[in-house]
Amino acid sequence: MADPSSHLSRRDLLRSGLRGAGLLSIGAATGFLSGREAKADSVWQINPDLCIQCGRCATECVLEVSAVKCTHSFGMCGYCKLCTGYFAPEPVNLDEGAENQLCPTGALKREFIEDPYYEYSIIRELCVGCGKCVKGCNMFGNGSLYLQVGHDRCLNCNICSISTACPAQAFVRVPADKPYLLRGKGKTPGK
């Protein structure tokens, strides 16, 4: 017969169980937080010098409306009257009429500054990240419009679905404390 003193009492069992559960919880919390800490060191971004404006940023993001948005480098922009990022090829008139605009969602705003200069800015809520305006600017202008991942919206997925679909390998990891790859004297997106 076994020695009764070698058996665990109910109290001991509960105590051990609670202690084990507590230790497991502490370990899980530590692992979870350490994983989060390591991941926040870098974020996804688009290298504008590699981007070919294929349109996949608009369709491949896990968000319903992509985290990728057009960004404008005001320091580079020529403030052109005829902006090929704003106007459709061969517009009817050089004014803000919808029929003249290139952007299918009307996400570019044109404001008169002084003759003959106009300022163009992005309405981020309307931008879907298709890159159509970027292509127009690159083809005829100086590339002051370009795409960037907006970190106000990006979920920073481990495996970014746009990066896996990007045919130009333009998606790169960048330090979280410098999350944008700005062209020229660029302003923060949306500012």
Added chain:
Amino acid sequence: MPDDPTNSQPPTGEPASPAAVRREFLRHVAWAGGLAGIGGLAGVAIKQLMASAGSNTKTARPPLGAEFTYDVSRFQASDPALLRYEEIARFPVGLARARNLAVAPDSAIFVCGTGGIRKFSAKGAPILAIPLDMPVYSIAIRPSGEIFAGQAGKIARFDASGVAAGVWSDLPEGLLPTSIALTMDAVFVADAGNRVVLKLDAAGKKTGVIGARDPARNISGFVVPSPYFCVRMGRDGLLRVTNPGEHRIEAYTMDGDLETFWGTASFNVAGFCGCCNPVSFDIFPDGGFVTCEKGLPRVKLYNSAGEFTGLVAGPEAFPEYVKAANAGTPDSLGSGIYAAIDPAGRVLVLDVVGGTVRIMQRKEQNHG
């Protein structure tokens, strides 16, 4: 003492031995460490699952519709009936990146860019090389053979044999001389950095500024969004200057009065499209013009009144430009085209992407 050494329970009524207490302690530590480790791994796994959950929950979406595609393909082919010239030869310029060209009165061809200056015969045979560290953005040649080379912040001069003859550097800050025109006693420099044309005397001293915004003189100012800004001297004594942001060529007196201008903004072949066209031009002896455009790479002909008369070369003659533009790569940025007319009436086209000069001759002339 119990027979089983792993049984750490001390016998009832007997104090635990130090060895048993140590074993008990180590056993608890091992258990705790193991449980914490398992917990840690589980935490990391949960985090990974949560992070990758996004890519798994993505719903399939169709590709973007045609309204999201930038398509200018209908403008990238030209009507063959408009072609007035054909290419009869081309030669490599041997520069890391060519940026401009000029023809001397003796028909010698000069090309400048990153790497310096190269001189070629009218048939394209190399004659002279002037290696320079700083890129040369513009070049002009006097009948004496004196060479004027525009570099950032200065104008460098060389004699006909390529020996340095001096530098004019007491010029406005930010000078980016993208084009130079010469008269007997003046040098006109298109300064893309300051968006004006500088008038210099024979000693390089600034004697005037042309094209600065001045509503009182009805001068709206030059709009130069990118470094393409060209000046030429007409035989009628008027200075011709591109205003690329306004898509026109303007005529000024040498004192800076705006006399006239021509040019319209349009993707169609008779107009100038994009933010900054024409990027360069030259003037025929009869006052007509040859113009060059980027974006839609076109070399076109206009009469002295600015009416479109035909093409020297259409976009199909520059497939590498079109390919880069359609691909949306940054290669499409900064790829200008430059043209100069030689004394024989041939149009020399500098293909920056290909690094060659193309010699274009009028079709009827070529076919006798």
